[in-house]
Amino acid sequence: MPHIPLPEHLPGITGLLEYSQDTAQPIRELTQFLLRGENTLSAGERELIATIVSHNNECKFCTSAHTAAADLLLGESKTCKIIKQDIDKAEISEKMKALLKIAKMVQKSGKSVTKEAIELAKNNGATDLEIHDTVLIAGLFCLYNRYVDGLASVTPADPGFYEYLGERIVNHGYNRLPQGYDHLKNK
Amino acid sequence: MAYITLPEEDLLPGIRGLMAFSPETSKPLNALAQVLLHDTDNTLSPGEREMIATFVSSENDCMFCKSVHGAATRCYLEDDGTIVNQVMYNFQEAAISDKMKALLSIAQSVQKGGKHVKTGQIEKAREEGATDKEIHDTVLIAAAFCMFNRYVDGLGTWAPDNPAAYLPRGIKIKEEGYANYDPMKTIVR
DSSP, rough: SSSSSSOOTTTTHHHHHHHHHHHHHHHHHHHHHHHHHHHHSOOOHHHHHHHHHHTTTOOOHHHHHHHHHHHHHTTSSSSHHHHHHHHGSSSOOHHHHHHHHHHHHHHOOGGGGHHHHHHHHTTOOHHHHHHHHHHHHHHHHHHHHHHHHHHHOOOOHHHHHHHHHHHHHHTTTTTOOOSGGGGTOOO | OSSOOTTGGOOOHHHHHHHHHHHHHHHHHHHHHIIIIIOSSSSSSSHHHHHHHHHHHHTTOOOOHHHHHHHHHHHHHHTTSSSHHHHHHEEEEGGHHHHHHHHHHHHHHHOOOOGOOHHHHHHHHHHOOOOHHHHHHHHHHHHEEEEHHHHHHHHTTOOOOGGGGGGGHHHHHHOOOOOTGGGGOOOOO
């Protein structure tokens, strides 16, 4: 049960964002820009960063949601599965491997990021902006994961829920749905 | 030197250089800080909310953030630094309300990880008079500073060593808030 009363038809982050819409607005705007805005990293690559940070924070809700979104965007589910175990074994670019390693360090703490990890990313072609965005996305998911679990929001057990949520994230992005979420009552 | 090339880095320590580098993300980041810490439509005072930000930044060992928000807390509370130091080093013994102690204990758990927050801590905060909204805001402020602190230190920005260097920013935060903050306009040549 959540630590505070949240809308029952909206598990996980959505109920929190509806509970506090004035704080949700800038969080949504930041997420939409970082994960869906114009960027030299693909939306799928950026979802991998969200996934690995959520996974390492052991946030089941966020990990499942962003895994579903990344799988849809990449058109396969192997990469998400592998990066959670061993980044080096995934069939992704060397640049992406280096950026995911930075994200994993950020998950631990800001000070955990090493010069060597940054050098590796740069040597594999990462730009300053890509490194910046990787660190900020990783930081943002340290916020989300703590928000979701710190208030004990509901984590649905049904895998079908995350398939639906992944599709919503891919098709609608991170802005609040224009019609709100009342249509999800009684679903 | 930061890990990436920042505009006017020598003049813009901490998050300021990052905000100058990426104005698009700086806008929602400042908007979030404004609602969470400065807006007055909240039963926790701005000083109490800045105290949570300071404490979490201190737990994350983020020199820049703890100093800036410590300076803001001092301004709001008209504190010479005594209370802020007590909060950072042993909040249970600090000269603050029992409600604030209960909320800081929740923030401390959030800093470690969301799952560290226990029902007993929430109950304790309620016993001391905390509302749902205050508990919500405490968790979100703590979570937000787990982002801000990582952003600032994860990109290797620099921070002034001298605590006095942060006091003018504390005054500005109290007077002007965060929403319209533009680091480039703070540069005095």
